[in-house]
Amino acid sequence: MSYDKENIFAKILRGEIPCDKIYEDEYALAFKDIRPQAPSHALIIPKGAYVDINDFSKNATNEEVVGFNRAISMVADKLGISEDSGGNGYRVIANSGNDAHQEVPHLHFHLLAGRPLGPMVYPIKSES
Numbered sequence: 001m002s003y004d005k006e007n008i009f010a011k012i013l014r015g016e017i018p019c020d021k022i023y024e025d026e027y028a029l030a031f032k033d034i035r036p037q038a039p040s041h042a043l044i045i046p047k048g049a050y051v052d053i054n055d056f057s058k059n060a061t062n063e064e065v066v067g068f069n070r071a072i073s074m075v076a077d078k079l080g081i082s083e084d085s086g087g088n089g090y091r092v093i094a095n096s097g098n099d100a101h102q103e104v105p106h107l108h109f110h111l112l113a114g115r116p117l118g119p120m121v122y123p124i125k126s127e128s
């Protein structure tokens with residue numbers, strides 16, 4: 001899938017659309033999700049143009065991969081959700097493609113925290 005420069009997160013990166021910023025460095029931008037699904041719901045996106053985690057894992061430079069992943073603990077500590085920072089832990093989710101219901105085609109990590117998050121994947125109801 002080719003990268004769509006008009007996706008909403010590309011517009012946020014270009015400053016064309018506002019966001020509630022949590023953290024920013026050379027490699028990553030983190031901001032609050034507009035429709036939070038937990039008391040704390042942050043999104044971390046790489047500065048580079050990558051559609052999803054598959055694209056990023058395959059095509060990003062080592063420097064970008066390291067820089068982006070380092071942002072996770074920076075954000076989690078800043079939000080106070082990591083156990084290191086006195087929080088109760090968090091979950092990282094990266095949806096990739098149709099079955100994962102990826103909505104925005106620019107790689108993003110969801111950081112969810114602030115309540116027990118339940119099972120990692122909900123079982124699908126049996127059809128029989």
Ligand code: 5GP
Nearest residue numbers: 008019031032033034035095101102103104
């Ligand atoms: P996905 O389903 O692609 O993994 O998640 C996309 C996430 O982006 C959703 O949780 C959605 O609420 C969030 N989102 C969509 N549009 C915007 C926006 O304009 N601003 C912010 N802050 N979050 C957005």
